[in-house]
Amino acid sequence: MSDIVFIRELRADTIIGVYDWERSVRQTVVLDLELAWDNRPAAAADDLQYALDYAALSARILAFIEGSAFQLIETMAEQVAEIVMTEFSVPWLQLRLCKPGAVQQARDVGVLIERGERP
Numbered sequence: 464m465s466d467i468v469f470i471r472e473l474r475a476d477t478i479i480g481v482y483d484w485e486r487s488v489r490q491t492v493v494l495d496l497e498l499a500w501d502n503r504p505a506a507a508a509d510d511l512q513y514a515l516d517y518a519a520l521s522a523r524i525l526a527f528i529e530g531s532a533f534q535l536i537e538t539m540a541e542q543v544a545e546i547v548m549t550e551f552s553v554p555w556l557q558l559r560l561c562k563p564g565a566v567q568q569a570r571d572v573g574v575l576i577e578r579g580e581r582p
């Protein structure tokens with residue numbers, strides 16, 4: 464059994480897309496993350512050093528996405544998941560990556576991935 468730390472509607476502007484026009488304008492992507500973490504040590508000590516720091520995590524993800532230029536949101540999602548799991552020792556995550564406005568008739572489109580083992 465594990466707890467969850469979440470980040471909702473994290474927005475980043477980046478180069479993303481397969482079409483020519485998409486290679487020269489920045490578009491917004493929106494991420495929701497659910498991250499498995501045992502919150503009890505941080506709660507018992509009331510100490511950030513034992514917590515999964517959502518501020519540090521958000522800053523790292525934003526810096527990565529804003530410096531990237533992927534064609535597919537699948538690639539971006541996979542690489543963000545890899546960073547979160549390896550650099551922050553997160554054993555399991557669910558990541559939703561939305562590209563609002565990509566399909567005019569849809570409110571939102573995107574991908575939802577789950578990686579790792581849930582403790």
Ligand SMILES: Nc1nc2c(c(=O)[nH]1)N=C([C@H](O)[C@@H](O)CO)CN2
Nearest residue numbers: 479480481482534535536537565566
């Ligand atoms: N599964 C995907 N389908 C599409 C993607 C994508 O990244 N993954 N991208 C595009 C275009 O870039 C689109 O967003 C332009 O509106 C089309 N389909």
